[in-house]
Amino acid sequence: MLKLYWAPQSRAVRALWMMEEAGLPYERVLVDIRSGDQSKADYAKINPMMKVPALSDGDVSMAESGAICAYMAEKAAGANLAPPVGSPQRARYLHALFFAAGCIEGAFAEKFGNIQIPTLQAGWGSFDRVMDVLEDWLRQGPWVLGDRFSAADVMIGTDLHFGVRLFNIIDKRPVFVEYLDRCMQRPAWQRAQAIDAAGV
Numbered sequence: 001m002l003k004l005y006w007a008p009q010s011r012a013v014r015a016l017w018m019m020e021e022a023g024l025p026y027e028r029v030l031v032d033i034r035s036g037d038q039s040k041a042d043y044a045k046i047n048p049m050m051k052v053p054a055l056s057d058g059d060v061s062m063a064e065s066g067a068i069c070a071y072m073a074e075k076a077a078g079a080n081l082a083p084p085v086g087s088p089q090r091a092r093y094l095h096a097l098f099f100a101a102g103c104i105e106g107a108f109a110e111k112f113g114n115i116q117i118p119t120l121q122a123g124w125g126s127f128d129r130v131m132d133v134l135e136d137w138l139r140q141g142p143w144v145l146g147d148r149f150s151a152a153d154v155m156i157g158t159d160l161h162f163g164v165r166l167f168n169i170i171d172k173r174p175v176f177v178e179y180l181d182r183c184m185q186r187p188a189w190q191r192a193q194a195i196d197a198a199g200v
């Protein structure tokens with residue numbers, strides 16, 4: 001049985017949404033990060049970074065929300081959450097997944113920490129540049145890959161939700177607002193948000 005280690009109101013909601021999109025049976029294991037559960041030895045064996053989300057699948061376990069989304073897209077192949085290996089759409093798909101982890105996270109850290117790093121050295125360039133790339137990708141829509149919804153939307157959609165709706169650090173560009181409206185209409189998003197709000 002797949003086990004998702006998660007905590008409400010955290011980055012784990014990315015993986016939660018992905019599990020709901022994937023549609024395979026899974027068990028949720030609450031890791032109370034506000035009480036320090038993530039630092040317990042048993043959990044450190046599952047994710048040595050002692051953060052949520054993490055996923056275990058039989059004898060193996062993994063972490064990093066983007067990797068979990070990619071893994072689940074392969075595992076639940078019938079759910080059609082990734083373009084086929086070798087297809088041209090894989091280029092944007094992989095780009096977007098890595099962009100979320102490598103560039104959006106950095107851009108958020110820049111904003112939250114009010115840090116100034118020369119664009120030449122910052123792996124994400126700059127917050128504004130990251131937002132411009134996202135807007136460019138989403139302008140045509142409806143999804144990051146055009147007509148095809150994919151695990152990349154789970155990552156990008158959750159991050160835009162964090163930035164635009166929860167933390168108010170991203171301007172409400174119409175392209176972002178309309179994209180988020182589409183994300184919110186997905187039943188799997190709604191189930192994940194309901195679980196997250198219930199907190200159990």
Ligand SMILES: N[C@@H](CCC(=O)N[C@@H](CS)C(=O)NCC(=O)O)C(=O)O
Nearest residue numbers: 010011033038051052053064065066
């Ligand atoms: N790069 C990780 C980040 C995960 C992360 O930062 N999780 C936070 C919650 S939003 C956490 O578990 N914090 C608990 C701690 O650091 O003790 C991912 O994308 O999965």
